[in-house]
Amino acid sequence: MIHLGELLSAHLDGELSPAERDRVAEHLEECDRCRDELEELAAARAAVRSLPLVEVPAAALGLPEPVVVPLTRRKSVWAGMAAAAAAISIVVASVLAPDGTAVTPQDLSDPFGARVSLDPGFTPTKVAQVRVATGEFAE
Amino acid sequence: MVETASDISWEDVARVYGRKIYNFAYRLTGNPDDAHDLVQEVLLRVRRGLPTYRPGSFEGWLWRITRNAFLDDVRRRKRRPTTALPDELDRTGLVSSPAPDEVLASIRLGEDIQKALLDLPYDFREAVVLCDVVGLSYEEIAQAVEAPIGTVRSRIHRGRRMLRERLG
Numbered sequence: 001m002i003h004l005g006e007l008l009s010a011h012l013d014g015e016l017s018p019a020e021r022d023r024v025a026e027h028l029e030e031c032d033r034c035r036d037e038l039e040e041l042a043a044a045r046a047a048v049r050s051l052p053l054v055e056v057p058a059a060a061l062g063l064p065e066p067v068v069v070p071l072t073r074r075k076s077v078w079a080g081m082a083a084a085a086a087a088i089s090i091v092v093a094s095v096l097a098p099d100g101t102a103v104t105p106q107d108l109s110d111p112f113g114a115r116v117s118l119d120p121g122f123t124p125t126k127v128a129q130v131r132v133a134t135g136e137f138a139e
Numbered sequence: 140m141v142e143t144a145s146d147i148s149w150e151d152v153a154r155v156y157g158r159k160i161y162n163f164a165y166r167l168t169g170n171p172d173d174a175h176d177l178v179q180e181v182l183l184r185v186r187r188g189l190p191t192y193r194p195g196s197f198e199g200w201l202w203r204i205t206r207n208a209f210l211d212d213v214r215r216r217k218r219r220p221t222t223a224l225p226d227e228l229d230r231t232g233l234v235s236s237p238a239p240d241e242v243l244a245s246i247r248l249g250e251d252i253q254k255a256l257l258d259l260p261y262d263f264r265e266a267v268v269l270c271d272v273v274g275l276s277y278e279e280i281a282q283a284v285e286a287p288i289g290t291v292r293s294r295i296h297r298g299r300r301m302l303r304e305r306l307g
């Protein structure tokens with residue numbers, strides 16, 4: 001019997017062709033040895049993936065220091081607006097990107113979005129542009 | 140897709156990819172200083188290279204630059220011994236001050252994994268780090284390391300097997 005070998009790693013990574021996928025599924029049904037190896041490979045893969053992503057020191061990137069938008073200034077800019085709107089703006093001021101774009105809770109739960117409120121050049125629009133530009137989300 | 144070089148600036152690359160580039164070098168060397176130097180070198184090369192960037196796989200392009208910068212750096216100087224881990228633990232105070240057992244256990248586990256990674260021959264370590272730390276597809280790794288996709292697949296697989304042996 002020819003065992004699966006490196007097809008097992010590719011299987012874990014979702015990197016198999018449809019034909020290979022079928023072969024792997026069939027073989028795993030009947031081969032203890034490959035099932036054991038799959039388990040071990042999965043453990044090794046999970047171990048490396050469990051390493052925390054270390055935060056990069058800001059100085060290494062050579063970008064300007066993060067700017068925190070002061071609450072009071074934001075409030076005064078919006079002073080001419082209706083009282084209700086102003087009240088809301090105070091609440092959201094801390095999660096406004098420097099270009100005034102509101103950052104939604106969805107953005108903040110996203111590692112890219114979470115940095116938006118701290119980095120003057122890192123607006124949600126910009127993130128989206130970069131993501132599209134680099135094809136990160138292109139299928 | 141990047142249509143022209145003006146679609147993206149090196150600052151954009153720094154913001155979006157800086158952390159991944161840093162972690163790539165950090166996990167390959169176990170050394171934060173090496174990682175720091177590499178990020179700066181890569182961003183410099185990106186800044187120089189962007190004007191002549193032609194639409195294609197941006198990830199492949201960026202990681203090829205990153206990898207070449209890393210290898211040039213390794214060639215340029217004798218690599219420092221990878222003693223960074225204990226230092227780092229001291230700096231964060233996690234060793235000197237009492238910490239919950241689970242926290243210590245997870246740090247030790249991370250240390251073991253990092254050590255096992257550093258034991259792997261370079262090609263295997265690189266393939267595993269690009270796959271499982273950086274999160275690239277096999278196709279992107281093949282472009283970055285300029286090797287056939289079958290070679291990438293084999294390196295990742297053998298790298299994981301070696302890791303498994305070392306981690307027990």
Ligand SMILES: [Zn+2]
Binds near residue numbers: 003032
């Ligand atoms: Zn088998």
